[in-house]
Amino acid sequence: MRIVRDPAELAVTERPVGFVPTMGAFHEGHLELMRASARENARTVVSLFVNPTQFAPHEDLSKYPRNEARDAELAEAAGADVLFAPSVDTIYPRHTTEVRVSGVSERFEGAIRPTHFAGVATVVLKLFNMVRPDRAYFGLKDLQQCAVVKRMVEDLNVPVELRFLETVREQDGLAMSSRNVYLSPDERERAPRLHDVLVQLARSLREDPSVLAEELVPAATAALNRHGFEVQYLALVDPESMEPRSKFHSSFRWIVAARLGNIRLIDNVPA
Numbered sequence: 001m002r003i004v005r006d007p008a009e010l011a012v013t014e015r016p017v018g019f020v021p022t023m024g025a026f027h028e029g030h031l032e033l034m035r036a037s038a039r040e041n042a043r044t045v046v047s048l049f050v051n052p053t054q055f056a057p058h059e060d061l062s063k064y065p066r067n068e069a070r071d072a073e074l075a076e077a078a079g080a081d082v083l084f085a086p087s088v089d090t091i092y093p094r095h096t097t098e099v100r101v102s103g104v105s106e107r108f109e110g111a112i113r114p115t116h117f118a119g120v121a122t123v124v125l126k127l128f129n130m131v132r133p134d135r136a137y138f139g140l141k142d143l144q145q146c147a148v149v150k151r152m153v154e155d156l157n158v159p160v161e162l163r164f165l166e167t168v169r170e171q172d173g174l175a176m177s178s179r180n181v182y183l184s185p186d187e188r189e190r191a192p193r194l195h196d197v198l199v200q201l202a203r204s205l206r207e208d209p210s211v212l213a214e215e216l217v218p219a220a221t222a223a224l225n226r227h228g229f230e231v232q233y234l235a236l237v238d239p240e241s242m243e244p245r246s247k248f249h250s251s252f253r254w255i256v257a258a259r260l261g262n263i264r265l266i267d268n269v270p271a
């Protein structure tokens, strides 16, 4: 596996090229995306770039876990051919053009983190233009990110095929996340309740389709509060538009964001 800092050295001759954009601190969620890419493509490029423009000033950019040597070993073992790990100056020699995807960016994560998705969309498009992948791999763990990238690719005719992979979880159901290492032992024990509540909501709506999603939310929120969560949003959504929905449809997803102590957790499951 080559480690590349300069986009001029990214030229990959063998196609198809699969691309996995990441911010590092790899866990099985990242590695599953890399393995899927390695299975489906002649070459796999993984980017490791902690993108400053998707963090607000008060967020955890400086504390974001970083360990490139460990990540390089894991990426190679998962089948990556190139680890593209550019500096911030390489990606942002200046900052004048921004990609903003209206609509799908605005609710939920976008309402809580108003500058986040412009940062994501801009860096993803820049990385696509540097790597020129045939396919790109994203995790459904970040459902709204998938919706934003999909819409951007459609609206701007970006020639890439998108692949979205289901969330990889710990044995107790907690969605894997680079930020889970910051949970205290007590919080780590409570954290899987977030997934339990989503699974229960999905079951309740499937078992009684006459009930409305928003009728189920208050009891689920109360259950999370009892476990020490501070719920930011909990809703049934259409993942194409990221609009809330009331009635069951098999393509919809239950989404949640909640704080547990100082850590913000997000998760989602199929309806």
Ligand code: AMP
Pocket: 021, 022, 023, 024, 028, 029, 030, 033, 137, 138, 139, 140, 141, 142, 165, 166, 167, 168, 169, 175, 176, 177, 178
């Ligand atoms: P990040 O490094 O957090 O920006 O994530 C890089 C990619 O890995 C994104 O497409 C994420 O959605 C995906 N990802 C993160 N956590 C998981 C997980 N638990 N399961 C599957 N994919 C994930």
